[in-house]
Amino acid sequence: MNQERTxxxxxxxxxxxxxxxxxxxxxxxKLAKLYEVSRTPIREVLKQLEFEYLVKDGYIYTPSPEDxxxxxxxxILIESHAVEKAVLLFVDEDLxxxxxxxxQAKDGDASLTLKANKxxxxxxxxxxxxxxxxxxxxxLNSTIYLFSRTVVEKQRPELxxxxxxxxxxxxxxxxxxxxxxxxxHLQKDLEFTLYYM
Amino acid sequence: MNQERTxxxxxxxxxxxxxxxxxxxxxxxKLAKLYEVSRTPIREVLKQLEFEYLVKDGYIYTPSPEDxxxxxxxxILIESHAVEKAVLLFVDEDLxxxxxxxxQAKDGDASLTLKANKxxxxxxxxxxxxxxxxxxxxxLNSTIYLFSRTVVEKQRPELxxxxxxxxxxxxxxxxxxxxxxxxxHLQKDLEFTLYYM
DNA sequence: TATATTAAAAATGTATACATTTAATACGAA
DNA sequence: TTCGTATTAAATGTATACATTTTTAATATA
Numbered sequence: 001m002n003q004e005r006t007x008x009x010x011x012x013x014x015x016x017x018x019x020x021x022x023x024x025x026x027x028x029x030k031l032a033k034l035y036e037v038s039r040t041p042i043r044e045v046l047k048q049l050e051f052e053y054l055v056k057d058g059y060i061y062t063p064s065p066e067d068x069x070x071x072x073x074x075x076i077l078i079e080s081h082a083v084e085k086a087v088l089l090f091v092d093e094d095l096x097x098x099x100x101x102x103x104q105a106k107d108g109d110a111s112l113t114l115k116a117n118k119x120x121x122x123x124x125x126x127x128x129x130x131x132x133x134x135x136x137x138x139x140l141n142s143t144i145y146l147f148s149r150t151v152v153e154k155q156r157p158e159l160x161x162x163x164x165x166x167x168x169x170x171x172x173x174x175x176x177x178x179x180x181x182x183x184x185h186l187q188k189d190l191e192f193t194l195y196y197m
Numbered sequence: 198m199n200q201e202r203t204x205x206x207x208x209x210x211x212x213x214x215x216x217x218x219x220x221x222x223x224x225x226x227k228l229a230k231l232y233e234v235s236r237t238p239i240r241e242v243l244k245q246l247e248f249e250y251l252v253k254d255g256y257i258y259t260p261s262p263e264d265x266x267x268x269x270x271x272x273i274l275i276e277s278h279a280v281e282k283a284v285l286l287f288v289d290e291d292l293x294x295x296x297x298x299x300x301q302a303k304d305g306d307a308s309l310t311l312k313a314n315k316x317x318x319x320x321x322x323x324x325x326x327x328x329x330x331x332x333x334x335x336x337l338n339s340t341i342y343l344f345s346r347t348v349v350e351k352q353r354p355e356l357x358x359x360x361x362x363x364x365x366x367x368x369x370x371x372x373x374x375x376x377x378x379x380x381x382h383l384q385k386d387l388e389f390t391l392y393y394m
Numbered sequence: 395t396a397t398a399t400t401a402a403a404a405a406t407g408t409a410t411a412c413a414t415t416t417a418a419t420a421c422g423a424a
Numbered sequence: 425t426t427c428g429t430a431t432t433a434a435a436t437g438t439a440t441a442c443a444t445t446t447t448t449a450a451t452a453t454a
Contacts, residue, residue, distance in 0.1 A: 027435065038409040039436090047244065053329075058435090070327045077330070081274055130267045132250075133274070136333055224405065235439040236406090255405090398453075405446065416435065424427080 007035060008045045015054055016142065022060045054142050063143075065194050071143050072190045078137050079124060079186060080179045083166065086127040087175045098123055098167045102160055113152050118145075120163055124182075150193045162188070204232060205242045212251055213339065219257045251339050260340075262391050268340050269387045275334050276321060276383060277376045280363065283324040284372045295320055295364045299357055310349050315342075317360055321379075347390045359385070 005013075011031070014020065026046070028039045035042070049055040053063070053071065063071065086094070101123065104116035121144070125137050151159060162185040169178035202210075208228070211217065223243070225236045232239070246252040250260070250268065260268065283291070298320065301313035318341070322334050348356060359382040366375035 025435090029435075032409095040408055040410090043436090044407095070329050073325075073327050074329050074333065077274060077278055128270075130270050132267050132271050136271070222405090226405075229439095237438050237440090240406090241437095396454085399451085401448105401450075403446105403448070405444100405448105407442105407444070409442080410440085412437105412439080414435100414437070416433105418431100418433070420429100420431075422427105422429085424425105 007037060007041055008048055010035065011045050012049060012054065012142070015049070015060060016145065020060055022062055025058050026055060026060065027058065052139050052142050068143075068190065068194060071140060072186060075137070075140050075144065076183055076186050078128070078133060079121065080182050081133075082124045082126075082128045083170065083178045083182045084175055085129070086124055086170050087173050087178055089127055090170055094123070094127075095167055095171050098170075099164075102163045102167070105163075106160055110152050114148055117148055117152065117159075117163075124166075147189055147193045150196050151189055154192070154196055156189065156192045158188075159185075204234060204238055205245055207232065208242050209246060209251065209339070212246070212257060213342065217257055219259055222255050223252060223257065224255065249336050249339050265340075265387065265391060268337060269383060272334070272337050272341065273380055273383050275325070275330060276318065277379050278330075279322045279325045280367065280375045280379045281372055282326070283321055283367050284370050284375055286324055287367055291320070291324075292364055292368050295367075296361075299360050299364070302360075303357055307349050311342075311345055314345055314349065314356075314360075321363075344386055344390045347393050348386055351389070351393055353386065353389045355385075 020026065028042050028046070031042045031046075032039045046055055046058075050061075053061055055061055090098075098120060101116045101120040105113040105120070108116060125134060128134065162181065166178060166181050166185065169181055217223065225239050225243070228239045228243075229236045243252055243255075247258075250258055252258055287295075295317060298313045298317040302310040302317070305313060322331060325331065359378065363375060363378050363382065366378055
């Protein structure tokens, strides 16, 4: 398998793993030396990282609680729209896939649970079948990852029950109910994580 | 007043005004010569233009009807959310401002109508008070502009009546009604314009 | 004619030098 | 000291040379 990580992947992972000091400036010259490339590709990477809310004005972006609420408002808007679509489109096989992710999250270790929960939400979003909305959702990937890590590590109560309830509402074709459930689910993730951060 | 347009603004306007041939490649070298700058700032500008769906893979982006439907799905999702917020937040002064834009659109020439209609929708979106969602909406600016131009030039029927009905529903605090009206309004813009493009 | 194959050209990717702007520091006057 | 100003240093912006990749075109072969 291909082990070659792109420069973007390297820098992104280093940020997510807390390698950088949040108070120090991420200057192009410094990063270029660190990763042994020139400033040109570093600039490209910084742009991408700003796009996904990991970097801002040359510093690691440290969103305020207000910022996180706004980012989650965006996430909730997209995911609740997705659930509406899922109610209209998902067939038995899709529901089975969703339940499979819940099971994986239940049985696996933290790392596997993290992946399974991501797969669960990504599967929902794919119900939208709209590349522009998908890209907008993907912009939130890093933010969602950071939240999900806290939620899983600190073992937020009821999380998987909420997932199961959402699947059930989709299966029962209850649009409003399903939407309300995903909204409340994500709001709980938000408040829980804000409390621990 | 400041007349100095940035390179980004120049290229963007030239694209919107149809200066470029949609079939020819927008190579960095060519554009650099044309605008008498080096490739570096041109690359920056091309990235921005890709961000707002005006350029793709070095060509002017010519979305398919399917693409336009997807872009409008995104627009509708944001604007209907905005209207929900407007019902909860807008006071008399805000409603007055909205009605003012309708009046301007009614009385002015095409150019003024275009601006007034943009102001109307921008005012709605500002009800969200979420910089991330605003930025996502702004990404659609060029697309919305191209549609609005057709709608105004070809004088789509009922357009301003629909605006007025939306304001009225906001004033009456009828969330579901107002949302349904903005959705239907935007879908009409979409279908009307697709028909003429 | 259609299809590979390869040579040439032209594009983008990267490194780097230089220009300009912005930030940091040092110094002097109130 | 504190504030303003000048000087310097360091950052980003831009141009450009060179490397690599991609596209085009030309030629040969089925």
